[in-house]
Amino acid sequence: MTHSQRTSGATGPEEAHEAPGEHVPAPGPPAAPEGGPVGIAVVGAGYWGPNLVRNAQQTPGLRLRWLCDLDESRARRVLGGYSTVRTTTSFEEVLADDRVQAVAVATPAASHYRLVRAALEAGRHVLVEKPITTDADEAEELVAVAERHGRVLMCDHTFCYTPVVRRIREMVHRGDLGEVQFFDSVRINLGLVQPDVDVLWDLAPHDLSILDFVLPPGVEPVGVSAQGADPIGAGRACVAYLTVHLSSGALAHCHVNWLSPTKVRTTMIGGSRRTLVWDDLNPQARLSVYDRGVDLTPPDELTDAIRHQALISYRVGEMVAPALVEQEALRNVMAEFAAAVTEGRAPLTDGRAGVRVLRLLHAASRSLELGGATVPVGAAGAGPAASGLAAGPLAADALTDTLTEGAAAR
Numbered sequence: 001m002t003h004s005q006r007t008s009g010a011t012g013p014e015e016a017h018e019a020p021g022e023h024v025p026a027p028g029p030p031a032a033p034e035g036g037p038v039g040i041a042v043v044g045a046g047y048w049g050p051n052l053v054r055n056a057q058q059t060p061g062l063r064l065r066w067l068c069d070l071d072e073s074r075a076r077r078v079l080g081g082y083s084t085v086r087t088t089t090s091f092e093e094v095l096a097d098d099r100v101q102a103v104a105v106a107t108p109a110a111s112h113y114r115l116v117r118a119a120l121e122a123g124r125h126v127l128v129e130k131p132i133t134t135d136a137d138e139a140e141e142l143v144a145v146a147e148r149h150g151r152v153l154m155c156d157h158t159f160c161y162t163p164v165v166r167r168i169r170e171m172v173h174r175g176d177l178g179e180v181q182f183f184d185s186v187r188i189n190l191g192l193v194q195p196d197v198d199v200l201w202d203l204a205p206h207d208l209s210i211l212d213f214v215l216p217p218g219v220e221p222v223g224v225s226a227q228g229a230d231p232i233g234a235g236r237a238c239v240a241y242l243t244v245h246l247s248s249g250a251l252a253h254c255h256v257n258w259l260s261p262t263k264v265r266t267t268m269i270g271g272s273r274r275t276l277v278w279d280d281l282n283p284q285a286r287l288s289v290y291d292r293g294v295d296l297t298p299p300d301e302l303t304d305a306i307r308h309q310a311l312i313s314y315r316v317g318e319m320v321a322p323a324l325v326e327q328e329a330l331r332n333v334m335a336e337f338a339a340a341v342t343e344g345r346a347p348l349t350d351g352r353a354g355v356r357v358l359r360l361l362h363a364a365s366r367s368l369e370l371g372g373a374t375v376p377v378g379a380a381g382a383g384p385a386a387s388g389l390a391a392g393p394l395a396a397d398a399l400t401d402t403l404t405e406g407a408a409a410r
Contacts, residue, residue, distance in 0.1 A: 038102050039065045052330070066086050068090070102124055113141075125341045187255070213353070221246060223245040227371075
C-alpha cells in the first residue's frame with residue numbers, strides 16, 4: 001500500500017502544546033457537511049473493530065461509510081446482510097473516498113504508525129486504539145503530523161470515558177479530595193496469557209491511561225519502577241508491580257496479574273481531605289467517597305496545652321456513594337471524537353495522552369530489565385526492543401498481513 005509507506009524527514013512536536021479540549025487548527029477539506037454527521041471508516045474487523053462499528057452506527061454525529069479488512073467476508077459478517085456500509089480490503093480505496101472525513105484504526109499495534117500516518121497525511125482525522133504505536137518517537141511524529149495538517153488525533157482510552165472515571169477526574173480537579181497523596185490500583189484475573197506481550201503491556205495501559213486522565217494540573221509522572229515475575233515459565237512477566245513517582249512526591253502503584261483465580265478491578269485515590277474507592281465489579285456502588293483519613297497538626301499551630309499530645313489525629317467521617325448513570329464507555333468515545341472533529345478542538349484523550357502513556361510503559365519495561373531500578377520518564381528506550389512487545393520492524397509488504405489480526409485481549 002503506497003499510503004502506508006513510512007515518510008522520512010518528520011520533525012518532532014514542540015514541547016508546548018494545548019491541553020485536551022482546547023482549540024486545534026480548523027479542519028480543512030474533506031470536511032463534514034455543515035450540520036451533518038462525520039463520515040467515518042473503521043479499519044480492522046477483528047476483536048475490537050466490531051465494537052467500533054456498532055457504536056459508530058449508533059452515534060448521531062457519525063456516519064459509517066466503510067469497514068476495511070483483509071478478510072472481506074468477515075467484514076460483511078460484522079455488518080450483517082442488510083447494511084448499506086461498504087466493505088473493502090483496500091485502505092487506499094477508503095482514503096480515496098471524499099465522503100470519509102475520519103478513520104478509526106483497530107488493527108495490531110505494530111501497524112498503527114503506518115496506517116495512522118497515511119490517514120493523517122491524506123487529510124483524515126484519526127481515532128486509534130491503544131497503544132498509539134509501539135514506539136514513543138513514532139508516536140511523537142504522529143502528533144506532529146496531526147498538528148501540521150490540522151487534524152484530530154484521538155486515542156481510544158476507553159476507561160476514561162466511563163461515567164465513574166469522568167466523575168473521579170472532576171472530583172480530583174475540583175479539589176474535592178484535597179492534595180492527592182496516593183493512587184493504588186489492582187487489575188488481576190486468570191488469563192489470558194498473551195503470546196506477544198507481557199502482563200504490563202497487556203493490562204497496565206488501562207490504569208496508566210486513567211492515572212494520566214485524572215491527575216490534577218501540575219502533577220505529572222517523573223519516574224517509574226517495576227518488578228515482575230514469570231512463575232509459570234511463559235517467557236514473559238505474568239505478575240507485575242508498577243510504581244510511578246509523581247512530581248508532587250506522591251506515589252501511584254499498579255498491580256497487574258494474569259494468574260489470579262479471582263477477578264479484581266479496584267482503584268483507590270487518597271487525598272488530604274477525602275479518599276475514593278472505585279470497585280468496577282460492583283455496579284450497585286462503583287464509587288465510594290470516604291471522609292476518613294489522617295490529619296497532622298502543623299508545628300506552628302501547636303500550643304502548650306496540646307504539645308504533649310500526638311501530632312497525628314485520625315478523622316472518621318461518613319461515606320458517600322455518588323449516583324452514576326450507567327453508559328457504554330465506547331459510545332462516549334465515539335461521541336467525543338465526533339464533537340472534536342466538528343468543533344475543531346483537541347479531544348480529551350488526544351495523541352499526546354497516548355504518548356505519555358507509552359513513555360510510562362517503556363520506562364516500566366526498562367525498569368524490569370534493570371531489576372526494579374527507578375527509570376526517569378522519557379529516559380527509557382523508545383522502540384519495541386525496550387518494551388514488553390515483540391521486537392522487530394514491520395516490513396512494508398507485511399503490513400497487509402497484520403491488518404486484521406486480533407487486538408490484544410482487554
